[in-house]
Amino acid sequence: MSTQEKRQRLIDAAYKVFVKKGYLNASIKDIASEAGMTSGLVHYYFKNKEELLLSVQEEVQQRYQKQYDGQPDDAATPEAVLLEIKSRAEDNPDWYRWRYELYSLGMKSGSGHLEREVASILKSGRESLSAPLQHLVGNSDNASALASILLACFDGLALQKIVDNEFDLDRSYRLLTELLELYLSKSEGESR
Numbered sequence: 001m002s003t004q005e006k007r008q009r010l011i012d013a014a015y016k017v018f019v020k021k022g023y024l025n026a027s028i029k030d031i032a033s034e035a036g037m038t039s040g041l042v043h044y045y046f047k048n049k050e051e052l053l054l055s056v057q058e059e060v061q062q063r064y065q066k067q068y069d070g071q072p073d074d075a076a077t078p079e080a081v082l083l084e085i086k087s088r089a090e091d092n093p094d095w096y097r098w099r100y101e102l103y104s105l106g107m108k109s110g111s112g113h114l115e116r117e118v119a120s121i122l123k124s125g126r127e128s129l130s131a132p133l134q135h136l137v138g139n140s141d142n143a144s145a146l147a148s149i150l151l152a153c154f155d156g157l158a159l160q161k162i163v164d165n166e167f168d169l170d171r172s173y174r175l176l177t178e179l180l181e182l183y184l185s186k187s188e189g190e191s192r
Contacts, residue, residue, distance in 0.1 A: 006037070011055055028049060050114075089157065105118075106118030126147045139187075153176055
């Protein structure tokens with residue numbers, strides 16, 4: 001196994017352990033065990049658990065961004081984007097569990113380092129939503145504000161679905177889609 005493969009295996013294992021146990025309850029030994037490696041190898045590739053955490057975040061962010069690389073900002077309809085985001089809560093709830101873990105760590109971070117990382121994650125999310133919304137809304141300030149509202153909706157709806165299996169995510173996203181379409185049609189009417 002190459003050095004890069006070993007490092008990747010540790011990142012994948014850390015993601016699983018952090019999602020399942022939480023960062024504070026996860027140990028280097030747990031991560032090594034999940035990866036089928038020794039604790040010494042974890043320390044060889046990563047200075048400490050926080051460095052591993054940040055490497056996992058970088059990997060998660062890169063995977064997410066790759067699915068949108070090369071697509072023009074106006075390529076997808078609002079409904080298609082909402083359906084794709086809704087599917088994450090259903091098909092990959094660990095992606096959201098990971099986000100919530102980072103949010104929690106960022107709010108509790110004494111050094112401010114993790115808080116800045118969380119702020120960067122949220123900013124990146126707003127920017128990735130704001131760019132295509134700019135084409136629909138026309139006003140960059142409104143597109144940015146709408147992106148922040150939608151991001152809060154996505155995270156909040158996913159949280160409800162993860163903790164309450166009976167929560168009707170489909171109904172909530174249908175209504176969110178209707179509200180977005182109403183806002184966009186109003187916005188379009190005002191720009192004429």
